[in-house]
Amino acid sequence: MKVKGLVAHKPAGPLETYEFTRRELRACDVAFQITFSGICHSDIHQVREEWGPALFPMVPGHEIVGIVTQIGSSVTKFKVGDRIGVGVFIDSCRECTACKSGLQQYCDQGMTGTYNGYERDGKTIAFGGYSNGFVIDQDYAVHIPTNLEMAGVAPLLCAGITLYSPIKHFKVGPGMKVAVMGLGGLGHMGVKFAVAMGAEVTVISHSESKKDDALRMGASNFVVIKVKEDLKPLRRKFDLILNTVSALIDINAYLGTLKIDGTMVIIGLPDAPYAVSAGALLEGRKSLTGSMIGGMPQLQEMLDFAGQHNIVSDVEIITADYVSKAYERTVASDVKYRFVIDASTF
Numbered sequence: 001m002k003v004k005g006l007v008a009h010k011p012a013g014p015l016e017t018y019e020f021t022r023r024e025l026r027a028c029d030v031a032f033q034i035t036f037s038g039i040c041h042s043d044i045h046q047v048r049e050e051w052g053p054a055l056f057p058m059v060p061g062h063e064i065v066g067i068v069t070q071i072g073s074s075v076t077k078f079k080v081g082d083r084i085g086v087g088v089f090i091d092s093c094r095e096c097t098a099c100k101s102g103l104q105q106y107c108d109q110g111m112t113g114t115y116n117g118y119e120r121d122g123k124t125i126a127f128g129g130y131s132n133g134f135v136i137d138q139d140y141a142v143h144i145p146t147n148l149e150m151a152g153v154a155p156l157l158c159a160g161i162t163l164y165s166p167i168k169h170f171k172v173g174p175g176m177k178v179a180v181m182g183l184g185g186l187g188h189m190g191v192k193f194a195v196a197m198g199a200e201v202t203v204i205s206h207s208e209s210k211k212d213d214a215l216r217m218g219a220s221n222f223v224v225i226k227v228k229e230d231l232k233p234l235r236r237k238f239d240l241i242l243n244t245v246s247a248l249i250d251i252n253a254y255l256g257t258l259k260i261d262g263t264m265v266i267i268g269l270p271d272a273p274y275a276v277s278a279g280a281l282l283e284g285r286k287s288l289t290g291s292m293i294g295g296m297p298q299l300q301e302m303l304d305f306a307g308q309h310n311i312v313s314d315v316e317i318i319t320a321d322y323v324s325k326a327y328e329r330t331v332a333s334d335v336k337y338r339f340v341i342d343a344s345t346f
Contacts (some may be wrong), residue, residue, distance in 0.1 A: 003023075028137050030084065033068050036342060043060040061115065062128055068082045087142075089140065092112060102298065153306070155189070160193075165302075166242060177240075178242065183213065201221070235256055236258065241257065252275075262288040264287070313337065
């Protein structure tokens with residue numbers, strides 16, 4: 001299957017037009033024409049090799065949606081013409097407790113990332129979704145509800161599930177008070193899902209300019225924090241904090257806004273460790289935890305929930321020749337709230 005896309009040939013190198021071949025269909029494989037591919041900030045980190053040694057050539061992209069064009073001889077999950085999505089991983093060991101529990105993202109042997117790594121054979125470089133075609137094992141793809149606009153769905157395959165998973169795990173529902181730290185590509189999905197679950201949502205931000213957006217998305221409150229003293233009125237207010245901030249902050253001040261037995265979930269990924277005071281946790285029996293995307297069953301559950309509640313990401317659709325500029329704007333937080341590439345322009 002010959003496809004066109006964008007590739008980085010070296011760390012921090014330019015994204016260039018690239019023609020390559022996807023594998024021939026195996027019995028359980030599905031081929032699909034990509035319609036939209038989202039730009040995740042992690043794409044930028046990996047292309048620029050900011051998270052350690054990376055594998056090149058690299059075709060980024062793990063927020064992928066499209067239309068099925070061909071199926072393997074043993075495929076039962078999809079048919080030609082179906083709407084299909086692929087997220088952050090394309091395989092796992094399938095045998096460990098995590099995989100058998102539907103938590104493939106925590107596979108004991110490590111999930112197989114959609115790009116910047118080798119497939120399970122240890123030889124083939126996995127190329128991601130910045131292209132116009134894809135091939136995937138049916139078990140690692142999901143159905144997209146027919147009522148949702150495809151461009152807005154693409155970021156759900158990473159940003160959406162990254163927030164949905166902890167919201168579900170901590171049983172967010174009516175009567176709960178949830179704070180979302182940061183209203184970016186991740187945070188805005190946290191607001192939409194938590195509101196849909198019935199929670200009272202407060203957005204904590206450094207930017208007053210995002211207030212109207214937060215309230216439009218259903219948040220009940222919007223709090224601007226300039227110095228840590230601004231958090232004092234929020235003491236013991238929240239049952240759950242969804243921390244999507246990737247900058248290094250004084251996390252102890254934010255822990256003070258949790259109720260007794262409250263939990264902060266780390267979702268953003270700062271480039272240095274947090275300095276956590278034991279006292280900030282002891283005072284109120286508070287918990288600090290982390291969460292990473294979701295497994296295949298929950299990925300489908302999230303999309304079904306999004307379909308029921310008409311939830312999609314706020315996106316700006318771009319053409320392939322704009323991706324480098326989109327990277328610059330993403331780093332500058334100049335997007336509301338996710339760039340999505342029109343794959344017909346590759």
